[in-house]
Amino acid sequence: xxxxxxxxxxxxxxxxxxxxxxxxxxxxxxxxxxxxxxxxxxxxxxxxxxxxxxxxxxxxxxxxxxxxxxxxxxxxxxxxxxxxxxxxxxxxxxxxxxxxxxxxxxxxxxxxxxxxxxxxxxxxxxxxxxxxxxxxxxxxxxxxxxxxxxxxxxxxxxxxxxxxxxxxxxxxxxxxxxxxxxxxxxxxxxxxxxxxxxxxxxxxxxxxxxxxxxxxxxxxxxxxxxxxxxxxxxxxxxxxxxxxxxxxxxxxxxxxxxxxxxxxxxxxxxxxxxxxxxxxxxxxxxxxxxxxxxxxxxxxxxxxxxxxxxxxxxxxxxxxxxxxxxxxxxxxxxxxxxxxxxxxxxxxxxxxxxxxxxxxxxxxxxxxxxxxxxxxxxxxxxx
Numbered sequence: 183x184x185x186x187x188x189x190x191x192x193x194x195x196x197x198x199x200x201x202x203x204x205x206x207x208x209x210x211x212x213x214x215x216x217x218x219x220x221x222x223x224x225x226x227x228x229x230x231x232x233x234x235x236x237x238x239x240x241x242x243x244x245x246x247x248x249x250x251x252x253x254x255x256x257x258x259x260x261x262x263x264x265x266x267x268x269x270x271x272x273x274x275x276x277x278x279x280x281x282x283x284x285x286x287x288x289x290x291x292x293x294x295x296x297x298x299x300x301x302x303x304x305x306x307x308x309x310x311x312x313x314x315x316x317x318x319x320x321x322x323x324x325x326x327x328x329x330x331x332x333x334x335x336x337x338x339x340x341x342x343x344x345x346x347x348x349x350x351x352x353x354x355x356x357x358x359x360x361x362x363x364x365x366x367x368x369x370x371x372x373x374x375x376x377x378x379x380x381x382x383x384x385x386x387x388x389x390x391x392x393x394x395x396x397x398x399x400x401x402x403x404x405x406x407x408x409x410x411x412x413x414x415x416x417x418x419x420x421x422x423x424x425x426x427x428x429x430x431x432x433x434x435x436x437x438x439x440x441x442x443x444x445x446x447x448x449x450x451x452x453x454x455x456x457x458x459x460x461x462x463x464x465x466x467x468x469x470x471x472x473x474x475x476x477x478x479x480x481x482x483x484x485x486x487x488x489x490x491x492x493x494x495x496x497x498x499x500x501x502x503x504x505x506x507x508x509x510x511x512x513x514x515x516x517x518x519x520x521x522x523x524x525x526x527x528x529x530x531x532x533x534x535x536x537x538x539x540x541x542x543x544x545x546x547x548x549x550x551x552x553x554x555x556x557x558x559x560x561x562x563x564x565x
Contacts, residue, residue, distance in 0.1 A: 196552040198545075199526045203462040204480040206541045207528075208556075210548050212456035213432060217250040219453065220414070220431045227418035230254040230425040232276060232407055235263055237429035237535050239560035240544065241270030247432065248272070254407075254425045255299060261286055262563035264300070265293055270559065274299035276407065278363065278427065280329070280337055282309050286565070287316050295320045301405075303329040303363050305339045307350060314356030323358040326351060327405060330364040330392065332385035338364075344392045348401050361405030362396070364389035365427060370412030375442040379416035382409075390422040411453070415444045433457035435534040436487040455530045457544075458492065459537070461511070463525045470514055474527055477509045481529070482536040489529040503529065 198207065224231050233247045236259040244256050244267055255274025258264035264275045281290045281302060294300050294317065304310045304326045317324040328348055331338030339347055344362070351359045366385050372378040389406065396403035409417040409426040411434075417423055430438060434455040443449040461476040481489060483505045491501040491513060500516040513527065521527070531537040538544070539561055546554040 198460065198528075198547055198550045198552070201460055201545060201552070203460050203526065204476045205460040206538065206544045206558075207458050207460055208433070208544050208546050209456045209458070210546050210553065212454050214250075216432050216434070216453045216456060217247060220428060221250050221252045224414075224418070224426060225252045229418060229423060232257055232425040232427050233432070234259070234278070234410075234427050234429035235267060235560065236260075237433060237538070239263065239538055239558050239563065240556050241267055241272065241559055242556040243432065244272055245270070257427050257429075260564055261290055261293070262565045263560050265289070266560040266563055268293060268297045268300075273297060276301045276303070276327070276363075276427075278303055278329075278365065280305055280309060281313075282306070284312075287312060291316045291320050291324075294322070294324055301325040301327060301360060303327045303337075304351070304357075305329040305331070305337055305347075307347070310351055310354060310357065314354035317356035323356055325358045325360045327361050327363045327407065328359070330362055330389055332364055332366045332368075332389070334366070334368045336367070341388055341392060345395055345399065348396055348403075349399070352401050359402050361403045361407070361424075362389060362392060364406070364408040365410065366408070366413055367410065370410045371437055371441055372412070373441045375415075375444060375446065378413060378441070382413040382416040383419065386413075386417050386420045386423065390420050393422040411438065412441060412449070430534055433534040433538075434530075435537075436490050436530050436532050437484065439490070439530065440487050454495075457531060457534050457538075459489070459529045459531055461527050461529060463513075463521050463523055463527065464510070466520060466523055468512075470517060470520070471512045472515060472520055473506060474511045474513055475509065476511045476529065477507050478505065479508050480537075480540055481511065481531060482533050482540070483511075484532045487532050489532050492528050492530055497530075 231253045234257040257276045329338040393406045406422050407425045411428045411430040431453045439450040443452045461474040463472045465473040489503040491498045502514045504512045506512040544556050
């Protein structure tokens with residue numbers, strides 16, 4: 183089939199290793215498997231999904247997550263991401279970070295006026311008052327969630343302040359209190375499943391008490407959303423939790439390959455990496471290392487979980503990646519295995535979210551052949 187790309191047209195069938203590099207690739211069968219598995223595990227626990235688009239920044243993926251079923255909507259980290267999702271036809275969108283500046287509040291209200299199902303998190307009285315005033319001018323209240331801080335110190339209010347804050351929001355005529363958000367981002371990559379479970383349930387149980395307190399006080403609290411891929415199994419046990427904001431599960435990466443799942447095995451054995459990157463060897467005369475064309479301009483790198491070279495979906499023993507500058511990476515390779523210039527190498531990326539944000543498109547594969555190209559339309563949407 184002919185495959186349209188942002189930059190060129192493929193008239194013939196293209197094999198994976200024929201792609202120019204660096205290239206971001208998605209195995210459609212693994213991707214679909216991950217969507218179905220998370221959907222079914224959440225459904226068995228009585229939870230819905232609210233997948234986070236910050237991971238993939240691709241409206242096509244967001245649509246497929248919705249179509250897979252059991253979704254309450256989607257999440258966006260930034261206002262510009264939400265606008266891009268709305269432009270692509272998605273409606274039930276939660277913006278998970280505060281929107282505070284006058285410029286952004288004006289843009290938020292334009293989106294609110296046009297979009298059914300938009301929700302916004304809030305963690306500050308001054309900001310809440312400004313949102314209420316702006317929303318009144320649109321003629322309809324803005325649905326909001328109280329953002330709780332699980333001792334991350336990033337966004338959110340202290341648990342102890344939640345009730346007073348919730349009562350204030352309920353009195354603002356331009357806002358409609360819908361519930362709470364509690365996302366423990368600092369726990370997602372704790373290596374041991376039992377420790378991760380224990381710590382997450384501590385925070386999420388405390389948040390669940392706030393849900394009960396809100397309801398007892400007559401405050402509307404129909405939504406309790408939060409959780410990520412790393413803590414999803416732990417948080418399924420929280421009865422009050424209504425939906426989970428998982429993101430990485432559909433793609434996965436090396437960071438999730440170094441933490442354990444509920445069976446004690448690496449989490450990526452449960453949700454296998456559907457996302458990989460194809461890179462090429464550009465230089466070989468450097469001892470036991472070769473240089474490839476994937477540096478930090480193409481590949482987010484963290485030493486705690488560096489990219490992993492794979493062959494036929496499995497890590498290649500003895501091959502290790504190291505950062506080698508903006509344009510290049512270094513692969514240390516055992517003696518006698520060194521590939522020549524132009525050889526293609528497939529990598530599991532360190533962290534999917536910032537890596538995806540470096541590309542315009544993702545090549546969709548089935549059985550090693552390109553079957554489609556999806557535009558990463560939200561790339562660079564950080565406002």
